[in-house]
Amino acid sequence: MSFSHHSEKHYIQRTGWLRAAVLGANDGIISVTSLIMGMAASGASTQTLIITCVAGLISGASSMAAGEYISVRSQVDIEEADLHMEARELERNPHHELKELTQIYVMRGLTPELAHEVAVQLTANNALEAHARDEIGIHENTAANPLQAAGSSALAFSIGALFPMVSILISPEQHVETVVMVVGILSLAGLGALSSYFAGTSKLKGSLRVAIWGIIAMSFASLVGSLFHVSTF
Numbered sequence: 320m321s322f323s324h325h326s327e328k329h330y331i332q333r334t335g336w337l338r339a340a341v342l343g344a345n346d347g348i349i350s351v352t353s354l355i356m357g358m359a360a361s362g363a364s365t366q367t368l369i370i371t372c373v374a375g376l377i378s379g380a381s382s383m384a385a386g387e388y389i390s391v392r393s394q395v396d397i398e399e400a401d402l403h404m405e406a407r408e409l410e411r412n413p414h415h416e417l418k419e420l421t422q423i424y425v426m427r428g429l430t431p432e433l434a435h436e437v438a439v440q441l442t443a444n445n446a447l448e449a450h451a452r453d454e455i456g457i458h459e460n461t462a463a464n465p466l467q468a469a470g471s472s473a474l475a476f477s478i479g480a481l482f483p484m485v486s487i488l489i490s491p492e493q494h495v496e497t498v499v500m501v502v503g504i505l506s507l508a509g510l511g512a513l514s515s516y517f518a519g520t521s522k523l524k525g526s527l528r529v530a531i532w533g534i535i536a537m538s539f540a541s542l543v544g545s546l547f548h549v550s551t552f
């Protein structure tokens with residue numbers, strides 16, 4: 320019997336990638352929109368803004384992918400080291416390990432006799448899996464895939480960066496800055512509401528929080544950009 324035969328979808332299984340996806344999209348919107356706001360405030364042309372947008376998308380998505388890969392990879396390394404140590408202990412000291420597992424089930428509320436029986440049967444079935452799950456807390460659901468994490472956060476960032484990109488393309492030249500800003504704030508608010516919806520918390524609070532931080536980042540970029548106004552050179 321395996322956990323993978325579970326048919327119902329639990330929240331815990333999707334929180335990992337959902338959190339990564341929302342953070343990635345959030346980053347994509349805030350950083351690329353701020354970049355464009357700064358460039359637009361400096362008086363850059365629409366063509367320059369589009370090039371900046373593409374460059375921002377590529378560099379941001381690569382850096383997200385690299386960061387996510389390294390962080391998940393090191394998590395996997397830690398889990399593997401733990402499993403390795405546990406496997407060695409099981410080989411060297413099986414009696415002690417059986418007692419340890421029994422104790423864990425007693426602490427969870429089983430009678431000592433039943434805990435012993437459970438520990439014996441699980442050890443016979445797959446000792447390492449039982450220790451990994453019940454002692455260390457590692458099982459299929461928590462084991463992350465570094466490549467998948469890297470790919471999905473890069474994709475999420477790129478989707479976020481598409482908002483400022485589309486805004487530049489649809490906006491009349493003289494209103495680029497305003498359109499990019501409004502679309503940025505609205506998309507951040509929408510994303511904040513969406514993530515609150517998945518997390519089961521207040522949608523208004525979620526969208527306000529994300530939108531306010533976005534406005535602060537964009538205003539700062541715009542201010543810095545205006546200090547370098549192209550037409551003054």
Ligand SMILES: [Zn+2]
Pocket residue numbers: 405408416419450454
């Ligand atoms: Zn153990």
